[in-house]
Every structure is written in structure tokens, then in C-alpha cells.
Amino acid sequence: xxxxxxxxxxxxxxxxxxxxxxxxxxxxxxxxxxxxxxxxxxxxxxxxxxxxxxxxxxxxxxxxxxxxxxxxxxxxxxxxxxxxxxxxxxxxxxxxxxxxxxxxxxxxxxxxxxxxxxxxxxxxxxxxxxxxxxxxxxxxxxxxxx
Amino acid sequence: xxxxxxxxxxxxxxxxxxxxxxxxxxxxxxxxxxxxxxxxxxxxxxxxxxxxxxxxxxxxxxxxxxxxxxxxxxxxxxxxxxxxxxxxxxxxxxxxxxxxxxxxxxxxxxxxxxxxxxxxxxxxxxxxxxxxxxxxxxxxxxxxxx
DNA sequence: AGTTATTTGATTGTACACAATTTAGTTGTA
DNA sequence: TACAACTAAATTGTGTACAATCAAATAACT
Numbered sequence: 001x002x003x004x005x006x007x008x009x010x011x012x013x014x015x016x017x018x019x020x021x022x023x024x025x026x027x028x029x030x031x032x033x034x035x036x037x038x039x040x041x042x043x044x045x046x047x048x049x050x051x052x053x054x055x056x057x058x059x060x061x062x063x064x065x066x067x068x069x070x071x072x073x074x075x076x077x078x079x080x081x082x083x084x085x086x087x088x089x090x091x092x093x094x095x096x097x098x099x100x101x102x103x104x105x106x107x108x109x110x111x112x113x114x115x116x117x118x119x120x121x122x123x124x125x126x127x128x129x130x131x132x133x134x135x136x137x138x139x140x141x142x143x144x145x146x
Numbered sequence: 147x148x149x150x151x152x153x154x155x156x157x158x159x160x161x162x163x164x165x166x167x168x169x170x171x172x173x174x175x176x177x178x179x180x181x182x183x184x185x186x187x188x189x190x191x192x193x194x195x196x197x198x199x200x201x202x203x204x205x206x207x208x209x210x211x212x213x214x215x216x217x218x219x220x221x222x223x224x225x226x227x228x229x230x231x232x233x234x235x236x237x238x239x240x241x242x243x244x245x246x247x248x249x250x251x252x253x254x255x256x257x258x259x260x261x262x263x264x265x266x267x268x269x270x271x272x273x274x275x276x277x278x279x280x281x282x283x284x285x286x287x288x289x290x291x292x
Numbered sequence: 293a294g295t296t297a298t299t300t301g302a303t304t305g306t307a308c309a310c311a312a313t314t315t316a317g318t319t320g321t322a
Numbered sequence: 323t324a325c326a327a328c329t330a331a332a333t334t335g336t337g338t339a340c341a342a343t344c345a346a347a348t349a350a351c352t
Binding site: 007008009011013016017019020023024027039043047049063064065111112114115116121122133135137139140142143 | 154157170172196262288
Binding site for chain 2: 330
């Protein structure tokens with residue numbers, strides 16, 4: 001029997017979201033083990049792969065909606081792994097430009113397999129993942145304009 | 147124009163989930179500031195409020211699907227705040243029992259206001275939050291049985 | 293030019309998450 | 323009753339998140 005209290009954990013959308021997100025990250029973790037990337041590192045690589053291998057920290061932060069406190073150390077690890085290099089923008093020395101190394105570019109072909117694998121793992125009878133994605137995006141849109 | 151690449155960030159359900167979860171946590175953060183609780187601390191208090199103020203660490207971990215590495219320090223903070231007390235189970239000294247203090251129990255009346263406030267902030271034209279919750283639960287169910 | 297304001301990224305400090313290991317306590321069994 | 327197997331928490335170590343602050347560079351203004 002489910003509690004009808006408005007405070008019951010099972011009645012909170014937030015908890016469903018929180019749990020689903022953690023399960024999703026764990027699912028990625030297994031697949032990303034082969035690439036030796038964490039899940040946020042993978043997201044960062046996605047951005048680099050879709051920007052011809054060159055972005056500023058500011059652009060990356062805007063794309064992932066993460067701040068420098070998160071990204072600076074994360075990128076430092078990608079640099080240490082040899083997937084990314086960092087240099088200052090000559091035109092504006094405040095800016096740091098991230099560049100894909102050859103190893104970083106090469107990793108893409110391995111990463112190409114991940115989306116299909118994830119789809120297989122997530123897809124389930126009676127659940128339209130595309131619809132869920134749209135709803136989550138709508139929720140994010142709504143929450144972010146405040 | 148959206149990229150049609152399967153690797154494009156915008157095509158990943160995972161990123162929608164990841165972003166929505168972070169936005170939701172931030173939304174809670176504002177409301178919980180008054181209670182001086184973080185979002186995971188709030189979830190922990192929800193569990194205590196719905197269990198007559200008494201749970202073991204193991205039960206709490208099972209309920210929140212978090213492990214002791216996360217919960218031990220989190221609970222330590224709740225104890226330091228005077229909301230929870232800890233004692234050993236006399237029947238089985240391996241077990242730690244968490245108990246609501248009077249202050250912890252009293253906080254519930256303030257927390258009662260949160261769900262309605264969150265609902266107001268999340269609810270949006272053309273988006274059924276109850277449906278979204280159900281879909282996320284279905285996804286979690288699917289991801290956790292593997 | 294010199295001062296002020298703004299921008300960019302890095303740094304600091306707090307709080308999760310979670311894998312892996314350790315410690316202490318309990319149970320099952322020869 | 324030894325003692326191996328198991329269980330519950332705590333601990334350790336790595337990697338995010340994010341608020342707040344800082345330093346350096348640039349822009350804007352007088």
C-alpha cells in the first residue's frame with residue numbers, strides 16, 4: 001500500500017528523476033569503461049566531437065550547463081589522458097581553447113557504438129524514449145526560466 | 147538546425163535526464179534553504195518521517211538506493227544539526243538505528259509546504275507531471291533489472 | 293592615458309555518489 | 323566450540339556539482 005501523504009518519498013517526481021538519472025549514469029558507466037571515460041567526461045567529448053574539436057571553456061560550460069568549478073578539473077583529467085589539449089586564445093588571453101588531440105578524435109569511432117547500445121538497454125515495452133526525452137526537455141525549459 | 151548524428155548531445159536522452167535532474171535539485175535548493183537542508187538530506191528526512199522516526203542505515207540505503215559511502219557522512223551532518231540521533235541496535239550490534247529528534251520531527255511541519263510549492267514551480271501547460279513520473283519509474287525499473 | 297566595470301577561467305570549500313576495502317559483529321556448521 | 327562465511331557500517335579514494343571568491347585580461351568611459 002502506497003502512502004497518500006504529499007511528503008511520501010514515492011509520491012515525489014523529484015525522487016523518480018533522481019533515481020532514474022543515477023541508474024542511467026551507472027548504465028553508461030559500464031559501456032564507457034571500455035573507453036576509460038566517466039559519464040560527464042563522455043558528455044564533454046560529445047561537445048568536442050560536434051564542434052570540429054575546438055571549443056572555449058565558456059562555450060563548453062554553456063553547452064553542458066556546468067560551471068568552471070566542475071569543468072576545470074574534469075578537463076584537466078582529459079588533458080592528462082591525452083584526449084584534449086588546452087591553449088590560450090591569442091585574440092583574447094582570458095579565453096582557454098580546448099582542442100581534440102588525435103587520440104581524442106580517434107576515440108570517436110569507439111564512441112559511435114554507445115548510443116545504439118544504450119538505446120537497447122533503455123528501450124522497453126510501452127515506453128517511448130523519444131517522448132520521455134521531450135517531456136524532460138519541456139520540464140527543463142520550464143524550470144530554467146525563473 | 148539540429149545535428150542528426152547519433153552522437154549529438156541534443157539527441158541523447160541521458161543528457162535531458164541529467165540536465166532535468168540538476169535543474170530540479172537547484173529548484174529544491176531554493177525552497178530547502180529555509181529548512182537548512184540539502185536535497186539529499188531532505189530525501190533522508192522524508193524517509194524518517196514516513197517510518198515513525200526510526201530506520202536502520204541499511205533500510206535507509208535500500209529506500210534511497212544509496213550506499214553507506216554516501217549516507218554515513220550525510221547522516222553525520224544531520225546528527226550534527228540535531229535533527230537525528232544514532233544508536234546501535236541492541237539486538238544486533240552491527241546495525242545502526244537512526245532516530246528523529248524532537249527538532250527533526252518538528253521540521254516536518256515546515257517541510258509539508260514544499261511539495262505544493264514544487265508542484266507549482268514544475269507544473270507547466272501541456273506537461274503531465276504524473277505521467278512523467280510514471281515513465282521515469284518505468285525506465286528505472288527497466289534499468290535496474292539487469 | 294587612467295580608472296572603473298565586465299568578462300573569463302581558475303581556485304577554494306562543502307557536499308554528494310560510488311567503487312573498493314576494512315572492521316566489527318553474527319550465523320552456520322563441522 | 324572453533325572457525326569459516328556472511329552481514330552492516332564505516333572508511334578510503336576518485337570524480338563530480340556548485341556557491342563563492344579571486345586574478346588576469348579586456349572593454350568602456352572620462
